[in-house]
Amino acid sequence: xxxxxxxxxxxxxxxxxxxxxxxxxxxxxxxxxxxxxxxxxxxxxxxxxxxxxxxxxxxxxxxxxxxxxxxxxxxxxxxxxxxxxxxxxxxxxxxxxxxxxxxxxxxxxxxxxxxxxxxxxxxxxxxxxxxxxxxxxxxxxxxxxxxxxxxxxxxxxxxxxxxxxxxxxxxxxxxxxxxxxxxxxxxxxxxxxxxxxxxxxxxxxxxxxxxxxxxxxxxxxxxxxxxxxxxxxxxxxxxxxxxxxxxxxxxxxxxxxxxxxxxxxxxxxxxxxxxxxxxxxxxxxxxxxxxxxxxxxxxxxxxxxxxxxxxxxxxxxxxxx
Amino acid sequence: xxxxxxxxxxxxxxxxxxxxxxxxxxxxxxxxxxxxxxxxxxxxxxxxxxxxxxxxxxxxxxxxxxxxxxxxxxxxxxxxxxxxxxxxxxxxxxxxxxxxxxxxxxxxxxxxxxxxxxxxxxxxxxxxxxxxxxxxxxxxxxxxxxxxxxxxxxxxxxxxxxxxxxxxxxxxxxxxxxxxxxxxxxxxxxxxxxxxxxxxxxxxxxxxxxxxxxxxxxxxxxxxxxxxxxxxxxxxxxxxxxxx
Numbered sequence: 001x002x003x004x005x006x007x008x009x010x011x012x013x014x015x016x017x018x019x020x021x022x023x024x025x026x027x028x029x030x031x032x033x034x035x036x037x038x039x040x041x042x043x044x045x046x047x048x049x050x051x052x053x054x055x056x057x058x059x060x061x062x063x064x065x066x067x068x069x070x071x072x073x074x075x076x077x078x079x080x081x082x083x084x085x086x087x088x089x090x091x092x093x094x095x096x097x098x099x100x101x102x103x104x105x106x107x108x109x110x111x112x113x114x115x116x117x118x119x120x121x122x123x124x125x126x127x128x129x130x131x132x133x134x135x136x137x138x139x140x141x142x143x144x145x146x147x148x149x150x151x152x153x154x155x156x157x158x159x160x161x162x163x164x165x166x167x168x169x170x171x172x173x174x175x176x177x178x179x180x181x182x183x184x185x186x187x188x189x190x191x192x193x194x195x196x197x198x199x200x201x202x203x204x205x206x207x208x209x210x211x212x213x214x215x216x217x218x219x220x221x222x223x224x225x226x227x228x229x230x231x232x233x234x235x236x237x238x239x240x241x242x243x244x245x246x247x248x249x250x251x252x253x254x255x256x257x258x259x260x261x262x263x264x265x266x267x268x269x270x271x272x273x274x275x276x277x278x279x280x281x282x283x284x285x286x287x288x289x290x291x292x293x294x295x296x297x298x299x300x301x302x303x304x305x306x307x308x309x310x311x312x313x314x315x316x317x318x319x320x321x
Numbered sequence: 322x323x324x325x326x327x328x329x330x331x332x333x334x335x336x337x338x339x340x341x342x343x344x345x346x347x348x349x350x351x352x353x354x355x356x357x358x359x360x361x362x363x364x365x366x367x368x369x370x371x372x373x374x375x376x377x378x379x380x381x382x383x384x385x386x387x388x389x390x391x392x393x394x395x396x397x398x399x400x401x402x403x404x405x406x407x408x409x410x411x412x413x414x415x416x417x418x419x420x421x422x423x424x425x426x427x428x429x430x431x432x433x434x435x436x437x438x439x440x441x442x443x444x445x446x447x448x449x450x451x452x453x454x455x456x457x458x459x460x461x462x463x464x465x466x467x468x469x470x471x472x473x474x475x476x477x478x479x480x481x482x483x484x485x486x487x488x489x490x491x492x493x494x495x496x497x498x499x500x501x502x503x504x505x506x507x508x509x510x511x512x513x514x515x516x517x518x519x520x521x522x523x524x525x526x527x528x529x530x531x532x533x534x535x536x537x538x539x540x541x542x543x544x545x546x547x548x549x550x551x552x553x554x555x556x557x558x559x560x561x562x563x564x565x
Contacts, residue, residue: 014565048404051408052407052408053404053407053408053563054563054564054565055563055564072410073410073411073412074410076408076409076410077410079408081405081408083401083404083405083408084401085401087400087401087402087404087405088402088405089331089335089400089402090400091335091338091339092331092334092335092338096334100327100330100331101409103323103324103326103327104324104327104328104409104410104411105409105410106323106324106410148405
């Protein structure tokens, strides 16, 4: 089976700047790829090439088996695209705008009305169907953009920062929608919000300075964290010294971190070996009659991995003249 | 084809949703009236025809058509909707033609607003109505020519003011290309044949015979091929910008 989205050695040069360098990606049906990276890393440029808005300098893009450079129109039929900031014709009403998109998408006249009403219901646009898009709030504008992208029920959905600038409720709504659609589609979302990866993505690719520096599942990404499987324990301040001593025996001292808050202390310590060390620690704690307020193992801190991965690349660039 | 119609409808509605359309039509009609009755000495001439009315159309269009065409593409670039438009499964040519036809239809509506002048001249005397009809056709063709220039220039920039200004200058040059102002620039260093080609681009001379009631196939071919050329260039500009 061919991948829904298959990108090979994609590069894009703007004048002298290499915005994107030799990127390769595959996304299958049912997969939600989180495209991560700092601002200006090349996420948008890559998505613009995949959707046929920009012509690559070199490389190949196949959309549902169709080469988008040779046959853009056939390839674009399979794609729903939400560009960054969800641009729309502000002077149109939501309904007319969706009607326009449906016409361009060649949705047959007899189905059009049903399809538009269906989408309006599904994305909760009823209250704004007859209002001008320019008068809508940011959240509604984004939803109109999403409605436009899925009105033809595409196999492939590409969204550039779909939740950027939305409030937590709106973010949650958009994410639920994405999760709901995910099984039948191949989806790419770009973001610089890491919680999004945990919330919706099945795989991630991190891009920095135009290059992919990591691909894998969100779990694999978290495993890169120095906090991956780290023990997190909260005890009363009077037990702090004893606890630190117990943990210190099972962990590398230099990596233990302490945070004081009120009359408690939180100790974060990567253990040498999770299961046996944990058993030893728990036995020792109960011997000392210390009852921890919290005791759990971290999955890993995505934001810290993200920072480590992307800032190290920046440093190495600075070093080369 | 259906897609071209969809773009056409959207674009034409966009003119009328915003106040632009009404402002434009009112100004067009006022200027038309002023030009015809004051500059054109409509009454004093004592002739029942619309020559003074059509006489000034090339100059009116030069000023007003860039205002119609300036938003066609530059507004899409400014607001980012161009990214949406160009990632929809539609050829660039369909979009270019749809937009151009919408602007042209809009100009036709404005031109239809001048029908009362036609009626007055029929009330006052007995004009040759075929000559007047020819004048209207010529005027529309000329508007299309100016529009195609403006649409193409609009695709090169995301700034409507820049689009307007450059279109105005190019339209001005097309109007004047039979005049010494333009020809003198070239006469010292280009052969006579080239000069003749340049002066043959003058909208004025092509409009001249049409407005007198003579519809020459060469004039129609001129405006037709001019529009085709500029719209083709419009497609090329949009496609080239994808590579940037």
